Amino acid sequence: MQLNNSRRDMSETQDVRHQAKVSELLADYIPPQDTWNPADEALYQPADPYRVSLEEAQDMQLKAIKFTFTRHYRNNDFYHRYCEMRDITPDDIKTNNNLDKIPLIPDIVFKQHPSGKDLAYWIVGIFTGDLPKIVVEGANPTFDDIVNAFNTKGLAVMYTSGTSGRFSVIPRDMKTFRAAEYALAKSRASMVAQTDDHVLLLFPNPARTNLFIGRVSSLSYDLFGDVHYAVDSAITAEVTQKAMSGNERLSGRMPSSVQSETQQKIVDKTVQWLERYEKTEESIRLGGPPFMLVLVMNALQKDGKRFDFGERGNVLTAGGWKIHENARFPHADFRKQVQNVLGIPEARCLDLYGLCESNGFMMQCPEGHYLHAPYTYLKPLVLDDALMPVGYGEWGHFAFLDALAQSYPGFIISGDLVRLLERCPVCDRPGPVFEPEVHRAKGEEVRGCAEQLRRILSQDLVE
Amino acid sequence: MTQVSEITEQGQTSQELPKQSSLAGGFTFAHMLLKKPGALRKFRVMGPDEERYVRPPREYEIPEYRKGMRCCTSNEPYLRPTRWCNPREPKIIAMANELGAYELSDCEFADAAYWFVKTKLVAEMLPLDSVTATLERGTGTCYHLISLWIALCRAAGIKARYKTFMMKLPDEVLSQEMTEQGAMTANFFNTGTPEGEGEVCIDGNWVVGHVAMRPEILARVGLPIPKLGEDAIGMTFKLVPGTIKRFESLPRRLGIGLKAGTWLAPAAMERANVLIQTEMLPPGRRIIEEAGGIEAYDRKARNVQELFSAEEITRRTKAKRKQVVKFKE
Numbered sequence: 028m029q030l031n032n033s034r035r036d037m038s039e040t041q042d043v044r045h046q047a048k049v050s051e052l053l054a055d056y057i058p059p060q061d062t063w064n065p066a067d068e069a070l071y072q073p074a075d076p077y078r079v080s081l082e083e084a085q086d087m088q089l090k091a092i093k094f095t096f097t098r099h100y101r102n103n104d105f106y107h108r109y110c111e112m113r114d115i116t117p118d119d120i121k122t123n124n125n126l127d128k129i130p131l132i133p134d135i136v137f138k139q140h141p142s143g144k145d146l147a148y149w150i151v152g153i154f155t156g157d158l159p160k161i162v163v164e165g166a167n168p169t170f171d172d173i174v175n176a177f178n179t180k181g182l183a184v185m186y187t188s189g190t191s192g193r194f195s196v197i198p199r200d201m202k203t204f205r206a207a208e209y210a211l212a213k214s215r216a217s218m219v220a221q222t223d224d225h226v227l228l229l230f231p232n233p234a235r236t237n238l239f240i241g242r243v244s245s246l247s248y249d250l251f252g253d254v255h256y257a258v259d260s261a262i263t264a265e266v267t268q269k270a271m272s273g274n275e276r277l278s279g280r281m282p283s284s285v286q287s288e289t290q291q292k293i294v295d296k297t298v299q300w301l302e303r304y305e306k307t308e309e310s311i312r313l314g315g316p317p318f319m320l321v322l323v324m325n326a327l328q329k330d331g332k333r334f335d336f337g338e339r340g341n342v343l344t345a346g347g348w349k350i351h352e353n354a355r356f357p358h359a360d361f362r363k364q365v366q367n368v369l370g371i372p373e374a375r376c377l378d379l380y381g382l383c384e385s386n387g388f389m390m391q392c393p394e395g396h397y398l399h400a401p402y403t404y405l406k407p408l409v410l411d412d413a414l415m416p417v418g419y420g421e422w423g424h425f426a427f428l429d430a431l432a433q434s435y436p437g438f439i440i441s442g443d444l445v446r447l448l449e450r451c452p453v454c455d456r457p458g459p460v461f462e463p464e465v466h467r468a469k470g471e472e473v474r475g476c477a478e479q480l481r482r483i484l485s486q487d488l489v490e
Numbered sequence: 491m492t493q494v495s496e497i498t499e500q501g502q503t504s505q506e507l508p509k510q511s512s513l514a515g516g517f518t519f520a521h522m523l524l525k526k527p528g529a530l531r532k533f534r535v536m537g538p539d540e541e542r543y544v545r546p547p548r549e550y551e552i553p554e555y556r557k558g559m560r561c562c563t564s565n566e567p568y569l570r571p572t573r574w575c576n577p578r579e580p581k582i583i584a585m586a587n588e589l590g591a592y593e594l595s596d597c598e599f600a601d602a603a604y605w606f607v608k609t610k611l612v613a614e615m616l617p618l619d620s621v622t623a624t625l626e627r628g629t630g631t632c633y634h635l636i637s638l639w640i641a642l643c644r645a646a647g648i649k650a651r652y653k654t655f656m657m658k659l660p661d662e663v664l665s666q667e668m669t670e671q672g673a674m675t676a677n678f679f680n681t682g683t684p685e686g687e688g689e690v691c692i693d694g695n696w697v698v699g700h701v702a703m704r705p706e707i708l709a710r711v712g713l714p715i716p717k718l719g720e721d722a723i724g725m726t727f728k729l730v731p732g733t734i735k736r737f738e739s740l741p742r743r744l745g746i747g748l749k750a751g752t753w754l755a756p757a758a759m760e761r762a763n764v765l766i767q768t769e770m771l772p773p774g775r776r777i778i779e780e781a782g783g784i785e786a787y788d789r790k791a792r793n794v795q796e797l798f799s800a801e802e803i804t805r806r807t808k809a810k811r812k813q814v815v816k817f818k819e
Contacts, residue, residue, distance in 0.1 A: 105803055112793050133712070136798045145804050147815045152807035158814045166819040412710060412773035413780070 045220040046074050049212055052250055056209040058202070065090035066430040069404035070206055070213075076401040077217045077390075077456045084458065085123050087403040091430035093120045096129055099436040103155040106132075106436040126406055127416050131426050131440045134384055137195040146173045146196075150184060154198045156434050158182075170194075170264040174237050182434075185239040186264065187383040194264065195383050197239070200434035207386035208246040210431060211379075214390040214401060218377055219341055221310060226254045227300045229293060229315025229323075230345075236262040239383040240346055244314075251312070255300065257293045257319075290322060297323045301334055301369070310339040313369075316346035317361055317378075324368040335370035342371055345379040348464070358396065358463050380465055384439045386431035389461055395453025397460035404430040407459060409447045410440065419449045419459070424468060444468050533755035543763040548628035549610045553588045555580035560592045561645045568649035568691065572739035575637040577644035579622045591646035600690045600697070603642040604718045607635050607701040609784070613766050615759040617752050618745040631748065632702030633740060636688045639701045649691035652737050653698065655723060656730035657685040685727055689736065700726070705784050706774030707766075714791040715784060 050057075057071050069091035073079045079087070097117040099106045110116065113130045120126060140149045147163055150173075163176040174196075177184045183204035186194035199207070231241030233256075241262065247254045297313070304311050313320070320342065327333065334340075342365050348356055362373040374393040381388040387405030389398035400407045408416055409423035417423045425445040429437030444466040451460045536542065561583040562569055571578060577586075589602045614629035621641040624634040640650040689696045700722035705715045708726065716725050723729045752759055781787035796802050 104806065104808065105797070109794070109797055112790070112797065132798070139798070139800045141800045141804060144817060145800070147817075148804045148807050148812055149800055151811050151814060152803040158811070161815045162818055163815065164818045168817070412769075413776045414712075415776075 042220045049216040056205050065094040075217050077399045084403045089123050091404050092428045095430045099155050129438050131438050133440045138193045140196050150198045203433045206431040211388050214388045218390050223312035224309040226251045226312045229257045229319040231258045231262040232256040257296045294323050294326045312341040314343040317344045333368050340371035342376040385429050392454045396463050397451045399460050402458040422446045442468050533758045536757045543760045553584045555584040559583050559587045562647040569644050574618050575641050577641040581622045582641050586642045586645040596648050597692050599646050601718045604699045607639045615762050617749040632686050635702045636686050639688050643690050651689050653687045654735050656733035657727045706771045709777040710774035715788045
């Protein structure tokens with residue numbers, strides 16, 4: 028017991044030192060303290076976002092979310108009208124229990140943007156705050172032309188990859204974006220007390236895309252000495268749309284299961300990178316969407332190769348758990364494969380759950396792999412089919428109140444199904460956690476008898 | 491009362507589903523079963539632990555038919571009895587009179603009958619049968635419900651007809667959690683099964699009515715409730731272009747198809763019926779109750795839908811804020 032306590036004490040000391048080091052590396056991301064608003068305080072003050080006492084966190088959360096809500100209520104015409112329709116004002120938010128009253132926007136609103144020149148006006152309409160003059164060039168600007176026109180003026184408009192081929196467009200200002208990056212770094216540092224010598228990310232290069240999953244990892248350059256991106260080509264909206272939807276999907280036919288040439292290049296690059304550091308003593312971090320990492324590991328297994336990085340290796344996944352052709356891959360099975368093929372223990376194989384619409388990230392703990400919510404500035408909600416909050420332990424639609432979203436109303440109902448627990452059943456961190464497996468809600472649009480029957484037949488076809 | 495035989499379009503080919511789409515649907519279904527032959531048993535047999543469908547009690551009383559009740563006896567197109575839609579059945583005449591036939595204006599009656607069918611009957615998958623059977627059960631497929639509305643209007647002397655179209659599954663449905671099985675059936679229903687509405691002729695104009703979907707089902711997903719005159723295409727469904735058809739009588743092929751489907755896959759039909767009762771209606775009912783009733787809910791849903799629409803956001807972006815964007819060609 029004494030030995031375990033000593034080991035734990037050492038581990039906690041290591042955690043604290045690591046957090047301090049990360050904060051130092053990210054000093055440029057932190058605005059001057061005398062300019063902090065309550066949302067800034069909730070993000071930048073805690074040394075560890077997952078170890079704030081519940082009492083202190085609740086106080087921070089209320090102040091932060093109320094501040095941000097008030098900002099959007101007063102300065103965002105679209106959101107103000109929504110609040111009027113729902114008869115809610117900032118004066119109605121007095122305690123943490125009142126936070127449920129804040130009107131939530133379905134995520135589909137951010138997907139329903141127009142195309143062409145109207146996209147620019149739509150972004151302006153959704154945005155909270157002052158905007159610089161935006162100049163869009165070209166007679167027929169593309170989606171990326173318009174997004175880039177905002178971003179060259181200091182904004183950070185980004186979009187998701189969107190499984191349906193429709194992007195969620197989120198207009199961040201630079202303050203909100205840097206807050207998201209800082210939040211991501213701190214979330215990761217809380218669970219992985221190690222600064223790795225070499226990092227390979229199987230995400231799009233942040234300098235060559237407006238995809239959120241690519242852009243948000245740009246702070247890796249500030250945290251790690253040697254960072255490489257395996258996906259180095261430009262990933263535009265058009266490329267993404269073809270990859271994620273394609274005509275074949277819209278007609279219901281199955282997409283090809285043949286690995287693309289690009290994916291093969293990524294796999295080869297990753298294997299070479301792993302081989303380079305296999306024989307060294309240096310630490311490595313491999314990050315990417317699960318489907319890409321599975322491709323890499325399957326290729327290694329096919330060639331009879333394996334590595335033994337042990338404690339000097341870290342794997343971080345993000346981007347959802349559908350592997351090929353929408354088949355899900357349980358995270359537990361993935362961790363076992365990582366251990367078998369890369370020799371990296373399960374405690375060092377963690378998943379990150381985040382959405383383009385949110386600036387808070389849920390990070391798995393190494394002890395139990397539950398997804399911890401950053402509860403000082405993000406209030407997670409779970410809603411039933413009638414969009415009423417449910418209690419802990421119930422499955423429902425994930426919604427959130429994001430205090431860090433200063434340039435758009437980040438009070439959103441997502442398309443994910445989650446189960447929230449009051450605290451982690453394994454580790455000693457005090458805040459709420461999600462079950463590790465997050466699901467997509469089946470499309471909830473209404474359809475007639477035909478579609479209901481179709482769903483039943485689909486289910487019945489599963490033998 | 492002498493039952494008048496059902497009359498189809500005289501000297502015209504009924505506007506049936508395009509043969510190509512029906513064949514394609516059939517081939518897709520056969521392909522599905524070839525790939526997953528074990529599914530056939532599942533389509534046909536309910537599991538021992540599965541919840542069984544229990545038809546809900548009817549939500550209204552059927553008035554008694556009395557001799558002398560007014561009804562339309564014209565043999566004009568759109569007023570006469572047609573396949574599975576006989577407006578001269580006694581209980582139909584009685585219900586039409588109860589709803590105000592020949593007392594209310596055509597528009598008022600069509601509206602009364604519209605809301606009666608829309609709010610008092612509920613979806614159930616079963617073969618096509620008479621409008622009296624539908625009225626007695628209080629349930630039916632969209633075609634049963636549309637036929638009932640049409641029969642009530644025809645009984646009241648108001649011309650009425652069917653309108654069908656192919657529904658396009660939303661992009662999100664086709665790609666979210668789309669398993670191999672889901673993709674197969676998505677293709678099947680995108681080619682072979684229409685959605686339906688009715689149309690009534692008021693003051694010389696055809697007016698659409700989407701009676702077949704209970705408000706609770708729409709409320710569950712936050713959609714407004716179409717009124718008489720509002721097309722479900724666009725509001726509720728996405729249209730496969732070029733597929734709208736209008737006809738006086740339901741095509742025989744539809745009845746054969748539904749009957750075949752019920753024979754071939756009775757368990758699948760029963761599961762769909764259970765789903766409607768247990769998962770689709772209750773949450774919507776709660777939402778409507780919390781909103782303060784159907785009208786109050788609908789008002790809120792329309793306001794929210796308008797507020798969130800891209801067109802509205804773009805339009806309302808104040809002129810001052812729009813000026814921050816300049817386009818240089």
